[in-house]
Amino acid sequence: MATGKPIVLSVRNLTKTYRSAGEQIVVLRGVNLSIAAGERVALTGESGSGKSTLLHLIAGLDAPDGGEIRLADTSVSDLTDAGRAALRRDRLGLVFQQFNLIPSLDVEDNLVFQSRIAGRHDSAWHAELVERLGLGGLLKRYPDQLSGGQQQRVAIGRALAAKPLLLLADEPTGNLDEATADDVLALARDLVARTGCGFLMVTHSTRLAATLDRRIHLHAGLVA
Numbered sequence: 509m510a511t512g513k514p515i516v517l518s519v520r521n522l523t524k525t526y527r528s529a530g531e532q533i534v535v536l537r538g539v540n541l542s543i544a545a546g547e548r549v550a551l552t553g554e555s556g557s558g559k560s561t562l563l564h565l566i567a568g569l570d571a572p573d574g575g576e577i578r579l580a581d582t583s584v585s586d587l588t589d590a591g592r593a594a595l596r597r598d599r600l601g602l603v604f605q606q607f608n609l610i611p612s613l614d615v616e617d618n619l620v621f622q623s624r625i626a627g628r629h630d631s632a633w634h635a636e637l638v639e640r641l642g643l644g645g646l647l648k649r650y651p652d653q654l655s656g657g658q659q660q661r662v663a664i665g666r667a668l669a670a671k672p673l674l675l676l677a678d679e680p681t682g683n684l685d686e687a688t689a690d691d692v693l694a695l696a697r698d699l700v701a702r703t704g705c706g707f708l709m710v711t712h713s714t715r716l717a718a719t720l721d722r723r724i725h726l727h728a729g730l731v732a
Contacts, residue, residue, distance in 0.1 A: 601622075
């Protein structure tokens, strides 16, 4: 863990169980982890180990059964649905394997979407994102006119435009070829370093995980 920097994410004794076909399925059994500002962390584990569940809980997209999630000084676990939605809008950046761009908006409007609704649009930072992500010639195109790598660069730019405390990414390179995945992740690493936010990325790739500062491995619902 990065030393001397504030903790942006703290997860303590997190548990989550689902019911399926009348059976209790324990997914998380007491997960503990912390991420500091500016720290870039890979979350690995076999399928079914709870990686995506953990990410969704941190993002407030689902509620845990027990334990605590703190984003800086805010207890995510104590928030209402409206409070969690506000947290995602104002303090979190989210990037998924499916790019989740808004098809009716061009690249320019997709990029500024979250920063505008969060009330933190920064024209200078927007211009830097456009340049660093290589999107200058694509701003008036729509998502269906972009390659997969271009769409994911837009998604990363949108997530970082509001300068979140924490960027969460769930298999962000899963739909990309290896060379494009390397390029996209290198951009994400550099931009995260530029903003100083924390970065937690779910990946199946040990090769990509090795490019981040630290790796957390989930096994059978626990940090191994």
